Amino acid sequence: MKVFAVGDLQGCFSELEQLLEKVEFDPNQDQLWLAGDLVNRGPESLEVLRFASSMGDSVKAVLGNHDLHLLAIAFGGAKVKRSDTLEAILTAPDRDELLDWLRHRPLCHYDEKQGYVMTHAGIPPIWSVNDTLNYANEVEQVLRSRQCKAYFKAMYGNYPDIWQDDLVGFDRLRAITNYLTRMRFCTPQAQLEFASKEGLEQCPPGFAPWFDYPRQSETPIIFGHWAALEGQVDRAGVYALDTGCVWGGRLTALNLATKELISVNSLQHRHF
Structure with missing residues (x-):
């Protein structure tokens, strides 16, 4: 069995088809990991969801911020943005089945046998893999309940923009969600900075990319979310897979x- 992890699709289904053909993906034997943001901004989000949800255990997908945004719109927690x-x-006949499948995806996927952990945005330096799985599970239980x-x-x-063990309620769940789906720059204590979305040259004073700090675990981390990195992270055991396909870059x-x-060129005509 071969296992391939793919960065943010954001509705770029045609590119995914090309990429899977290029790596000779066999759905009967191989496994596909998706690092979140399956939907939005691109033209074929419905096709992506239909494909991923039809693949059973062959696909392991984690939730990204755009996936959560879709669910929030569907459940009345947000409005559709112009972009x-x-x-x-939202108008598909199989909408409810697709959204239910998405709502049951995790925020963190860890495979001990493969020796990798995957979240959409990464893992803050103050959390171990076990911490991350436990905190992610707190949000997942609410997502799958009537409290969603x-x-x-x-x-x-x-x-809150910094973790404290005694956080409770929705403040706690929001903090966990932001770490796993929105994080880019933080302090050594894992205080988050949300304004900066560009590459490493735009690092705000007092902050650094989350992966620059010593980690609690040597388990390799797969993440997406940060297209401006263009997949370039010079850190052992850290794999940035969002290479900006929806913005005209590549799908990796x-x-x-x-x-x-392994990459294929984008078919989109967008720009950062």
């Missing part, structure tokens, strides 16, 4: 066994 391309999903509507209404916001896969990176 969203989610209408096809209340969660989506409270999900948006930048505070990592072969977990060989650590080979």
